[in-house]
Amino acid sequence: xxxxxxxxxxxxxxxxxxxxxxxxxxxxxxxxxxxxxxxxxxxxxxxxxxxxxxxxxxxxxxxxxxxxxxxxxxxxxxxxxxxxxxxxxxxxxxxxxxxxxxxxxxxxxxxxxxxxxxxxxxxxxxxxxxxxxxxxxxxxxxxxxxxxxxxxxxxxxxxxxxxxxxxxxxxxxxxxxxxxxxxxxxxxxxxxxxxxxxxxxxxxxxxxxxxxxxxxxxxxxxxxxxxxxxxxxxxxxxxxxxxxxxxxxxxxxxxxxxxxxxxxxxxxxxxxxxxxxxxxxxxxxxxxxxxxxxxxxxxxxxxxxxxxxxxxxxxxxxxxxxxxxxxxxxxxxxxxxxxxxxxxxxxxxxxxxxxxxxxxxxxx
Amino acid sequence: xxxxxxxxxxxxxxxxxxxxxxxxxxxxxxxxxxxxxxxxxxxxxxxxxxxxxxxxxxxxxxxxxxxxxxxxxxxxxxxxxxxxxxxxxxxxxxxxxxxxxxxxxxxxxxxxxxxxxxxxxxxxxxxxxxxxxxxxxxxxxxxxxxxxxxxxxxxxxxxxxxxxxxxxxxxxxxxxxxxxxxxxxxxxxxxxxxxxxxxxxxxxxxxxxxxxxxxxxxxxxxxxxxxxxxxxxxxxxxxxxxxxxxxxxxxxxxxxxxxxxxxxxxxxxxxxxxxxxxxxxxxxxxxxxxxxxxxxxxxxxxxxxxx
Numbered sequence: 001x002x003x004x005x006x007x008x009x010x011x012x013x014x015x016x017x018x019x020x021x022x023x024x025x026x027x028x029x030x031x032x033x034x035x036x037x038x039x040x041x042x043x044x045x046x047x048x049x050x051x052x053x054x055x056x057x058x059x060x061x062x063x064x065x066x067x068x069x070x071x072x073x074x075x076x077x078x079x080x081x082x083x084x085x086x087x088x089x090x091x092x093x094x095x096x097x098x099x100x101x102x103x104x105x106x107x108x109x110x111x112x113x114x115x116x117x118x119x120x121x122x123x124x125x126x127x128x129x130x131x132x133x134x135x136x137x138x139x140x141x142x143x144x145x146x147x148x149x150x151x152x153x154x155x156x157x158x159x160x161x162x163x164x165x166x167x168x169x170x171x172x173x174x175x176x177x178x179x180x181x182x183x184x185x186x187x188x189x190x191x192x193x194x195x196x197x198x199x200x201x202x203x204x205x206x207x208x209x210x211x212x213x214x215x216x217x218x219x220x221x222x223x224x225x226x227x228x229x230x231x232x233x234x235x236x237x238x239x240x241x242x243x244x245x246x247x248x249x250x251x252x253x254x255x256x257x258x259x260x261x262x263x264x265x266x267x268x269x270x271x272x273x274x275x276x277x278x279x280x281x282x283x284x285x286x287x288x289x290x291x292x293x294x295x296x297x298x299x300x301x302x303x304x305x306x307x308x309x310x311x312x313x314x315x316x317x318x319x320x321x322x323x324x325x326x327x328x329x330x331x332x333x334x335x336x337x338x339x340x341x342x343x344x345x346x347x348x349x350x351x352x353x354x355x356x357x358x359x360x361x362x363x364x
Numbered sequence: 365x366x367x368x369x370x371x372x373x374x375x376x377x378x379x380x381x382x383x384x385x386x387x388x389x390x391x392x393x394x395x396x397x398x399x400x401x402x403x404x405x406x407x408x409x410x411x412x413x414x415x416x417x418x419x420x421x422x423x424x425x426x427x428x429x430x431x432x433x434x435x436x437x438x439x440x441x442x443x444x445x446x447x448x449x450x451x452x453x454x455x456x457x458x459x460x461x462x463x464x465x466x467x468x469x470x471x472x473x474x475x476x477x478x479x480x481x482x483x484x485x486x487x488x489x490x491x492x493x494x495x496x497x498x499x500x501x502x503x504x505x506x507x508x509x510x511x512x513x514x515x516x517x518x519x520x521x522x523x524x525x526x527x528x529x530x531x532x533x534x535x536x537x538x539x540x541x542x543x544x545x546x547x548x549x550x551x552x553x554x555x556x557x558x559x560x561x562x563x564x565x566x567x568x569x570x571x572x573x574x575x576x577x578x579x580x581x582x583x584x585x586x587x588x589x590x591x592x593x594x595x596x597x598x599x600x601x602x603x604x605x606x607x608x609x610x611x612x613x614x615x616x617x618x619x620x621x622x623x624x625x626x627x628x629x630x631x632x633x634x635x636x637x638x639x640x641x642x643x644x645x646x647x648x649x650x651x652x653x654x655x656x657x658x659x660x661x662x663x664x665x666x667x668x669x670x671x
Contacts, residue, residue, distance in 0.1 A: 149646070152592070156636045283463075285459055327470070328471060335442065341453065342451055
């Protein structure tokens with residue numbers, strides 16, 4: 001017996017949906033075994049990480065607020081990945097987006113209201129789009145690999161943030177901590193449900209996947225992205241412009257990350273300190289893959305990853321596992337989802353050796 | 365500029381260069397075999413904590429380096445199984461390895477935070493290693509000499525050995541190499557494990573030499589610079605050495621600018637410099653080449669034998 005791979009003509013839809021679920025379940029199982037081996041109550045730890053945030057109603061708002069940036073960033077990343085354009089610098093675009101929004105807020109002093117908030121968000125989108133446009137420009141004109149340039153720009157963005165909040169934008173009343181002054185009350189996003197932390201950005205994160213779904217499924221641009229990604233030669237013959245695709249995907253995914261940064265600033269955090277870059281831009285890469293690069297998949301996967309963040313904090317207090325454990329779980333999910341790709345693209349068959357089969361037949 | 369200053373500067377530059385040089389040499393061999401492993405940063409972090417942990421436990425930094433190499437290699441094998449056996453996407457799997465490495469290293473590192481370790485003694489007599497002038501040649505950690513030595517080993521291996529030729533053949537044309545009987549997957553396993561071990565030692569340089577202690581995420585993106593360096597060097601060993609020192613000088617500039625308190629430019633400007641220059645350097649190199657032909661032809665492409 002040996003394993004034989006047969007390429008499927010079309011990716012298996014069943015496997016596309018089943019493998020992410022299996023990946024999450026497998027991650028739980030491995031986590032349970034590893035925790036038990038480490039002398040930690042495995043069932044308690046896995047329950048707290050994956051289920052407590054869903055079962056305890058007071059944790060839902062935390063999950064929703066954490067999921068919002070992940071979903072929004074992942075939408076942009078998955079758009080690029082479909083076209084084989086790899087934006088792994090979303091973290092930097094997220095930072096620049098937030099800084100742009102903070103800059104607008106500062107320019108208006110304590111003035112707020114609909115106009116100023118809209119302007120802040122627009123600045124965030126533009127800031128992120130600009131930071132995403134740099135790798136596009138470099139790739140199109142100088143053939144610089146966008147993986148490297150977008151990532152390098154993340155480190156540059158972190159330095160820009162450090163400079164601004166420690167220098168010209170430093171909060172004068174901040175006891176000399178490097179951070180911006182808190183936004184004026186009228187510069188923050190409205191809270192959707194009084195008494196919770198669920199802000200307008202959460203609603204945006206919930207609606208955007210459906211907008212993306214309709215746009216990518218129905219528009220020529222959506223088709224173009226899929227063709228450029230899966231069959232670059234065919235795309236050229238069909239008159240689709242690869243350069244344009246690179247520009248569009250990187251600018252859009254930068255804009256999404258910038259939007260997430262602006263919403264996080266104005267909806268959740270209210271000021272920018274050195275802890276602002278918390279890795280959402282990187283986790284969103286996992287979200288995009290776990291969501292199979294589909295907008296609705298990104299929504300669901302964003303919630304799953306947000307659950308592990310919130311659950312990780314629960315488990316930190318309940319079974320005293322370190323905060324970084326959630327990161328390991330997230331990476332494990334990504335490993336499993338990538339490993340399971342083979343079931344989507346290939347039919348895996350167990351076949352007898354031809355020689356052996358012939359011998360069995362002859363023996364009959 | 366006094367001689368002591370110049371010597372101090374050279375010592376600093378050599379120190380900053382060594383980890384990226386080690387990691388880039390490993391990644392060069394991986395990429396020459398046709399595999400793109402973007403997990404260098406993660407493997408460096410795992411090497412950093414494994415090397416530190418083994419040194420704390422055994423009290424022997426030499427065993428620590430071995431531990432770092434083993435840690436990096438084991439981490440790289442998760443990547444190898446996924447991309448070689450399951451044909452997963454190499455870019456995404458490499459990213460997963462980096463995310464996994466930073467999570468795992470910070471988990472493992474918890475019980476080692478604040479610990480101190482014995483550092484390497486010099487392999488040269490103290491009269492040479494401590495000499496205010498001769499230390500520029502003899503005053504380094506053994507890992508530094510190992511890194512330089514490996515530049516020649518890797519260059520010789522790729523250029524002049526039969527095994528190196530097979531490895532390059534696998535990277536340039538996997539189907540042909542397969543059809544004349546070479547094990548594409550086997551060669552790539554070896555290359556990936558070597559890359560992991562080298563990245564692991566590079567990471568250990570941070571925890572065992574630069575600052576003998578553990579801190580989360582202490583490689584600070586140097587693994588990515590190592591990946592960029594391979595592109596920047598046009599997949600040539602000699603240029604990797606030159607490129608690594610170019611970045612070493614840039615990173616030293618940051619330290620000296622901070623120390624000198626250059627007030628006309630913020631310190632963040634100098635900190636961002638290596639990353640900016642990486643982009644500029646790659647743009648310069650890539651734009652100059654006509655077809656980008658110096659990259660191994662099968663780089664990043666999955667290999668599936670038809671039978």
